[in-house]
Amino acid sequence: MRRVVCPPPIMDRSLVLILDFGSQYTQLIARRVREQRVYCEIHPCTIPLAQIRAMQPRAVILSGGPSSVFEEGAPSVDRGVFELGVPVLGICYGMQLFCHLLGGGVEKAAEREYGPARIEVRKAEGLLEGFQRGEHVDVWMSHGDRVRSLPPGFETLASTPNAPFAAAGNLSRRIFGVQFHPEVVHTPRGVEMLRAFLFDVAQLPPDWTPGSFVEEAIEKIRNQIGPEAHAICGLSGGVDSSVAAVLVSRAIGDRLTCIFVDNGVLRKNEAAEVVKMFKEQVAIGDHGEGRLNLVHVDASKHFMDALHGVEDPEQKRKIIGRVFIEVFEREAAKVKNATHLVQGTLYPDVIESVSFKGPSATIKTHHNVGGLPERMNLKLCEPLRELFKDEVREVGASLGMPHHVLWRHPFPGPGLAIRCLGEITQEKLDVLREADAIFIEELRASELYEQVWQAFSVILPVRSVGVMGDGRTYENVLALRAVTSKDGMTADWARLPYEFLAKVSSRIINEVRGINRVVYDVSSKPPATIEWE
Incomplete structure (x- = not known):
């Protein structure tokens, strides 16, 4: 298949905008797009059209969702999205919605289709361009409604006995829809379909790489913190805080102070290993000529005294969070001219906070330093907030960080306190x-x-x-x-x-x-x- 040479992106990076309608798979769509080295962002479907225009997306994907277009208050999207002149892909509910909005028909399916199905390719165009007419392809369905009739200008690309319009498109407007989920592993060739949409239909360049991210992030960090101010980072030794610390150090050098608090509930030899790691093994600077400015605070007795006799897990978490803030605040106050607090926030945390469904119910309190910026009058610096965990590891590798640091397993903030059930x-x-x-x-x-x-x-x-x-x-x-x-x-x-x-x-x-x-x-x-x- 011939690839088309793409024009330079409108912005610094090509953006695929994913509009979320509450699907359990929305984040998976983003992961699949990122895996193709294409940058994407998830936003709720309620985002105003003016904001979408300002973002200048090169393509739009409408996620699935649990609703029916017939429900009162069913999530929708401004019809102007289809007039942006950029390719649009509707997945499941996303397809039903644009058919409903653009003059097609949607109806309750005689049978709910959930699980494996096999589509027959009717026309190998658009996101099915790499397939053969008449070919049967395994897919994963999850829908109760189905498209009854297509909007004007659309044609059938694939069908199943239960879904006559399992895939459809308007080739001239570059609007496509699939009734199945190409983003899940149960659609074995789904990645091929997404690649066809990204590279053949939208003609996007695969320019989202760890190297490009690092260059852009360093510039953003320097602009955010400024030429003279200092920043503070609560370093745990985990992947996220470690990569964030090295990245910020690359940007502002020794104006970053990392504070590592030994809370007494760490793993065997962990405090010594973290200190050694960042004082001897993790290099900063453009040529690896420096080491992180690390402050090690042994507050284990303070934490253990506060936890004495406590059995309730939620109380343990709150005590550890409170004591951590006390210790961290005391040490951070010694750093002069500090204006920013560095945190290793990742994209799943951001997605959760802006989800169309709203923030999820609190299952348990998460230990973080979320209360510190307000208490200490600090601004947040979150250089990894656009990344998934695997991308964080790639960025760390491009920064020259040791493999064993990047592949450490996650370790909870409350540490062994929540792995020692009952009284500690x-x-x-x-x-x-x-x-x-x-x-x-x-x-x-x-x-x-x-x-x-x-x-x-x-x-x-x-x-x-x-x-x-x-x-x-x-x-x-x-x-x-x-x-x-x-x-x-x-x-x-x-x-x-x-x-x-x-x-x-x-x-x-x-x-x-x-x-x-x-x-x-x-x-x-x-x-x-x-x-x-």
Whole structure:
């Protein structure tokens, strides 16, 4: 297929605008577009047309959604979107909506179509240009309504027995719709369809790369913070805060001060490893000539005293958040001329806050430094807020950060406090640290560590009877947890080999005094959460 040479983008980067109608797959659409090195943003479908015009998108995608176009108050979009002169792709509800708005017909389907289906290609045009007429293609359906008739100027591209207009388009206006979901893995060739829309229909350049992001981000950070002001970063040693810190340091040098607070509920040797990592292994500066300006605060006794006797997980989180702010605020006050607070906010957090459905219900309090900017009169600097986690790792790699830093598993702000169920004691923390260290060590040794999103141990508030040697034991139960995920918003329990789990269990029971039983968590998210508390 011949590629068309594209004109220079209207803006600094080519933008695909995704309008969200409440679909559970909207974020997945964005991920698929980004994977093609094309920049996109998700905005609620209620965004004003004037704002859309100001953004100058090169293409628009209308997401699916749980509504019916017949419902009172069903989400809609300004018809001016279809007069922008840019390609539009409607997915599921998005297709039904533009058919409804542009003069076609939508009706309740005789049968709700959910799950696998097979479309027959009627015309290999537009996003089906790479296919063959008469070809049958597996797709994933999820709809209760269907298109009854197409608007004027549209023609059928594909059909199923239940959906006569499974794909349709107006070739001259470059408006296309599909009744199925090309963004999900259950549509095996869905990426081909999205690529055809992005590159053949919209003629977009694949110019969204880590290198281009870094150059642009550094310039934005310098403009935001200014030539003389200082910034502060709460460094945890995790991927997000680490990459944010290095990126900001690349922009303003030693005018960034990173504060690492040891809260007493970190993993084995973690404080020492983080300090060593950023004082010796992570370089900053254009030529790697410097090191981060890092302040290490050991506040473990302060945190442990505040947590004494506390069992409720929500109370633990609030106590740790409160004490962290107290400690961080005290240390940050020593930094002169600080005007900005650096945070490793990622795009999923931004999407959640602007979702058409509104912010989700609070399942549990998340530990962050959200209260600090107002208390300290600081402005937020969030250089990663446009990125997904995998993109953050790519940016970190382009900055020359060590591989083992970029592929560290996520670690919650409240740390081991929410993996030590019930009351926290130093004895239980010590047992948990040793067991968890064995689990992670074996994952690395078996080359399984980077195959899972997150893995950790949980010490349970129960004891069980065991037999060790000739004696009876009555000791702690330890749960192992490992999940696979793309971004932590959903997760599946990792199918680790039985032989591996047997080895880990044997080592923990034999080497860690105080544990006589090991169990493995086989719950996915949802309905469970990744962490136990």
